[in-house]
Amino acid sequence: MKVNVLTLYPEMFPGCLGYSLVGKALAEKKWELNVVNIRDFSDNHYKSVDDTPFGGGAGMIMRPDILDKALTSVNPQGQIYYLSPRGETFCQTTAQKWAQTPELTFVCGRFEGVDERVLEKWSIQEISVGDFVLSGGEPALLTMLDATVRLIDGVLGNAESIQEESFSNGLLEYPQYTKPQNWENRLVPEVLTSGHHAKIKQWRHEQSELLTKTRRPDLYEKYLTNLKKGK
Ligand code: SAH
Numbered sequence: 001m002k003v004n005v006l007t008l009y010p011e012m013f014p015g016c017l018g019y020s021l022v023g024k025a026l027a028e029k030k031w032e033l034n035v036v037n038i039r040d041f042s043d044n045h046y047k048s049v050d051d052t053p054f055g056g057g058a059g060m061i062m063r064p065d066i067l068d069k070a071l072t073s074v075n076p077q078g079q080i081y082y083l084s085p086r087g088e089t090f091c092q093t094t095a096q097k098w099a100q101t102p103e104l105t106f107v108c109g110r111f112e113g114v115d116e117r118v119l120e121k122w123s124i125q126e127i128s129v130g131d132f133v134l135s136g137g138e139p140a141l142l143t144m145l146d147a148t149v150r151l152i153d154g155v156l157g158n159a160e161s162i163q164e165e166s167f168s169n170g171l172l173e174y175p176q177y178t179k180p181q182n183w184e185n186r187l188v189p190e191v192l193t194s195g196h197h198a199k200i201k202q203w204r205h206e207q208s209e210l211l212t213k214t215r216r217p218d219l220y221e222k223y224l225t226n227l228k229k230g231k
Contacts, residue, residue: 001031001098001152003145004074004105006067008049010035012138022146025155034074038062041069050111059112067107067118076105080124083108083137087126090144092167094127098144099151108137170223172216174207 005013013035014026025031039047043066050060071080078101081087088094098104107114107124118124129140150156166173177188191203213220 001101001149002034002103003031004034004036004076004103005108005141006036006038006070006074006106007108007138008038008110009108009136009138010037012142015138015142017142017145017149021155021157022149025149025152030152030155031149036070036074038067038070041066041073053112057112061112062109062114064115064118064121067114068121071105071107071118071122074105076103076122078103078105080105080107080122081127082106082114082119082124083129083140084113084126085128085131085133087128089128089130090140090147092147095144095147095151098148099153106137106141108141110136167219169208170219170226171208171212172219174204174211 007013014023014033017023017026017033026033038049042049049066050062053059053061081104083106119126127144129143134140151162156162162168164173175189177192181188181193189203191199194200209220209223212223
């Protein structure tokens with residue numbers, strides 16, 4: 001998978017994506033990162049890329065002509081996304097879809113955002129990390145790419161852990177325990193040390209359902225609906 005990133009802060013990449021599983025996958029070229037500095041396409045002495053909004057109001061807007069030049073230089077294949085609180089909220093399903101995509105391009109906004117016309121011209125889709133406002137798209141993108149890259153075939157060592165983790169089966173993950181078995185008089189649930197695999201599986205499933213029902217009734221509703229549909 002090739003990832004093009006258009007940003008005013010290229011030094012923020014790979015950032016946390018250079019570490020652990022995802023960083024190892026980058027070093028092994030299981031995915032590729034092409035970072036483009038939008039400022040390189042500025043047409044003026046001050047290297048500015050923004051201007052005041054027509055109609056007045058606070059803040060600055062990123063200029064469409066400069067972003068357009070940056071995008072042309074990338075010649076993106078496939079969908080372009082703009083990190084934006086107005087977009088559809090990113091979720092595990094999006095990560096799964098992206099992990100199967102050969103090339104993705106992302107525009108990270110700064111200031112008050114970008115001129116609407118560049119979004120229209122390039123049919124850019126907006127994607128949000130959640131209902132809050134960041135100062136720039138970069139931290140949102142780092143989060144989304146971390147979630148995506150670990151799902152690329154061969155990145156995570158144990159493929160089973162992908163199937164069992166939160167959201168993959170529509171449920172939150174069951175509680176996990178490791179050694180010591182008795183820690184400050186808190187014991188590990190007995191069933192987990194029983195060696196009885198079917199019982200362990202059943203206990204984990206029940207715990208997953210219970211946790212989802214109490215913590216995320218919205219997810220639980222969806223899970224029940226999908227169960228009825230036989231999904
Ligand atoms: N004026 C905008 C917010 C601009 S925040 C508004 O009210 O909608 C500056 C930049 O941060 C945006 O251009 C966007 O790229 C990024 N950003 C802010 N919040 C975000 C979120 N929840 N998800 C993804 N990107 C976000």
